[in-house]
Structure formats: structure tokens, C-alpha cells
Amino acid sequence: MPTQSRQIRATPEELFSVLADYEKYVEWSPDVVTAGVLVREGDIVVAEFQSPFLMEGKYILEFLESRPSSITYRQVDQYDSRGLQGAWMLSASPGSSETLVTGQMEFRTDLWKRAGDRRRADRVLQRRFDALQAHVSGGSAVEPNLPEPAFESLPEGQGLTVWASGVEYRFIRTGQ
């Protein structure tokens, strides 16, 4: 399963609180556009998400929480090993105020799409790490003050040209 790790300046408890607040993923995770908890029973939480970059339509994840060291999740409405699954693992770094965060994410659809699925999951995981780091530090790697977007999505292969301060920029949708 694709795995990434990063040292983040926060305690495991603080990070766990962010990662286990599923409804608030829309506030910090760049790929998540809707999120809501459907069931909460002890350490098990079922939540519904929409991440257009990963898949069309909503999907449902079942989370198993082990505070404050890990959260594992898997998509519940999928056949066999298809769908999204992964984990967050948190371990305090001795003698420092940082936590080693390890994220795993695997996304599987059809057999012939495995390479693309893996690339997408890798990218989402990387950006979630970037965003998580920025979120817990109270800032952003590059903090934009974006206006209300004029578009929600661009068709693949099409671009949007923007001129700012005499420089021409082009938005290009970078694929699935």
C-alpha cells in the first residue's frame, strides 16, 4: 500500500483530533468537497465523502479509531478489495514537539486502471499531508486569498488563461 511519512509539529492528540473530525475535512483537505458523519458507535465511525479527483459521486468510509495512535479506514460499499482504504498512524518523537505521521492510502477500481488509481491516491495523500501540516500550524504553504471561484471544474485538456500584473498564466487541468 502506498505510504508516506512526515514529521509534523504537533502532538499526536492534536493531530488525531484533526484527522478524526471527518466533517471538517472540507476545511483543510484539498480534495474533499463534502463530508458528513453517518454513524458513530464507540471507536467506529462511518462517514460519507465526495472527492471528485478520486472518484465521481459520494463514497462511504468506515473508520476504526485508536486514540491517539491510529485511524484505519476502508470503503464499505465496494466489492472485494476495490475502493479506498488506508490509515493514519501517529507516533510522538521522543524529546521533540513533533509527531511522526504515517499515511497510507490505496485506491482500486478496475484492473486496467490500477496505475492511474495509484497515482491519484499518491497525489491526494501527498496533498493531504501538505494541507494537514499547514492546517495544524495555522497557516498554509502558499496562502491564497482566492475570490469566489468562477468555475468548479474545467474539462480535461482545456485551459483557462489569466493575466495578472502583466503576466499571462494558464490554468490547465492536470488529469485524473
Added chain:
Amino acid sequence: MIQRYFKIGGSQDQIRREMLAFDSWPEWWPGVQTVKILKADPEQPLVAVVIKTVTTIQMTLQFDCREVNSIKFRQVKGWFKSYQGEYALTPSPDGLGTTVKITTELESGMMVPKGMVYTKLSATLALLEEALNNRLGVQAARPSQGREAKAQIGTAGPRAAAARPIEAKPALSRRKLGHVFSTREGLEVWVGGRPYLLRPVK
């Protein structure tokens, strides 16, 4: 085993009432063509149902309605080798409706591909969410409404809130509109959950 969860903008009582009104199923339950009540037992009714999916399926289902928060069912005669499951109803954690958990176990027999049956059944269950919401005349309280929506419920608690009809409320998302990451190729901007590369044109 197939599991599916969805949220319905109605109370447990409303949902239970609709789901147990077998005569009305052909009006709203996706794929259901006819229903005949063979035994109108309030606790364990027996129902013959004809469902049109890829093929036409005839089943006799025994329901178990003895528990308040769940409806169990099993096929006693029909197309599948075995078919049983449960509709479990719990108040949504945000107090804005009811979460329906559907668990289905089935054996389709050797000649029928499991993957195909699974995909078809999953698709039918997805339609059920919309159909049930339409039937109840409400819109499901969509996710990502944030904590503001929860605050509107007041202090009566989720169970009390789930026990009364739910009015659809406008989404009050506090979703961040854009995320920007600096990359070697340029600025990677995520808008609407999708990435775009922003780079100067040479």
C-alpha cells in the same frame, strides 16, 4: 456481504412506516413491480414480491419487525440461493435525520457472477436512497453542513430531533474555496476538489 449506509431526511418512525407499507412499494421502491401480502402478521409478515432488474426476480420474503430500530428480512422462496439482511435505523449523529444501514447477504448460485450481482444490487440500493427521500417528501440533509446546522437543532438531542419530520436546510459549508501548493512546475491550485496547474506562459 453487502453493506450500504445512507442518510434520510426523516424520522425513524416515518421511514419504518414507509418501508413496512408493502402495498405501496410498487409506487416508489426502485424495481419493484408487484407485491402480494401472503401473511399480514404485524411482527413477521410474509410477502411475495416481483422485482425487475436485469431479469425479473420473484421472491417470497419473511420480515421480522419485532425490533424497533431494525427490519430484518430473509428469502424463504425465490431466485437467489439465499438472500437475507437487515435495515437498521439510527438517528444521524448531527441530529438532522436518520442513517439507514443496509446489510445484505446473498448467494446467487454458481452460474451467476458474484461481481455482477453485487454491482447491480449496490446500484439498486443507491436508487433506494433517492426513492425513499422522495417518498418521504424531504431532501436528505446533505453532508458538510458544518457545525452551524447542528447548532440549529437546539438542545433537545439527536434522538428527539430524529423523531420529528426534518426540513431540508441549505448547506452551510465552510469549505475552503481553494488550496495552493508550490511545485517545481508552478502553482498547483485545487478548486472544487480538483487540481489545476498554474504556470507563467513563456
